[in-house]
Structures are given as structure tokens and as C-alpha cells.
Amino acid sequence: MSTPNKTSPGADPKQLERTGTVRVTGSLAVWFLSSCKLGFRVDQLRVGNLKIYWQSGGSQPHLVNIQFRRKTTVKTLCIYASYKSDESYTPSKILASVGNNFQNLQEIWQLELVEPSG
Structure with a gap:
């Protein structure tokens, strides 16, 4: 998602898009x-209903790869995580990497989560 200015944590991206504050590019x-x-599956990841979700399987790390068809500037990434709802399935670390392909990805930030809510 790209945004021209800062938004408050927990703000609904779809609501902000309706006001013209952001443009959801997912x-x-x-x-x-x-x-x-x-x-x-992946369609549950982006459905927009917090009671519907993606559940990973297999060994870690669990990855979500988002590939744009052309160069796209992403200024904000919104992720909903709820320890109260997910407990052991809640991520404890989120890494963001960027690049032109899988071979040249570079980590740009890392976030540690402790019982997140929102």
C-alpha cells in the first residue's frame, strides 16, 4: 500500500482509501x-474479514511473497496480528525484503512482535 502521509496504527486501509488518504495496491x-x-490459502489472507485468515503449515519460516508486475513504491505495509485469537500461530517476527527477483532480495526492516493486538 502506498500512502502520501502518516496514518495512525490500527487504521482501516480500505476506509483510508475511500477518503483518498492511501491507495491500496495489493x-x-x-x-x-x-x-x-x-x-x-492465499485468498483467505486478503479477504478483509478478520475472522478469515491464512494458516501456515510445514516447517518455518513461513513466507508471504508479494510480487508486483512492475516497479511499485510501497510506503506502508499493514498486517493484522492478534495473539488473543491466534496464540501459537501469531508471528513473533516480521521481515520485509525488496528486490527485482528472489536472487537479489535485501532485508529493509525487521519487526519483533510480542503478543500483538491489531
Whole structure:
């Protein structure tokens, strides 16, 4: 998602898009998952309903790869995580990497999560 200015944590990106504050660009990308459990695929990841979600499977790390068809500037990334709802499935670390392909990805930031809510 790209945004011209700062938004408050927990703000609804779709609501902000309606006001013209941000432009949600996720539909312009192709989304891949490293793994998923039956019935918890990539379409559940972006459905916009907090009761529907992606559930990873297999060994860690669990990856979400977002590839844009052309160069796209992303200024803000919104991720909802709820320890209260997910417990052991809640991520404890989120890394963001960028590049032109898998071979030249460079980590640009890392976030440690402790019982996140929102």
C-alpha cells in the first residue's frame, strides 16, 4: 500500500482509501505463500474479514511473497496480528525484503512482535 502521509496504527486501509488518504495496491500484485493448511490459502489472507485468515503449515519460516508486475513504491505495509485469537500461530517476527527477483532480495526492516493486538 502506498500512502502520501502518516496514518495512525490500527487504521482501516480500505476506509483510508475511500477518503483518498492511501491507495491500496495489493490487488496489483501476485501473492505466494510458502505453505498453507487446507482451507487457509492465499485468498483467505486478503479477504478483509478478520475472522478469515491464512494458516501456515510445514516447517518455518513461513513466507508471504508479494510480487508486483512492475516497479511499485510501497510506503506502508499493514498486517493484522492478534495473539488473543491466534496464540501459537501469531508471528513473533516480521521481515520485509525488496528486490527485482528472489536472487537479489535485501532485508529493509525487521519487526519483533510480542503478543500483538491489531
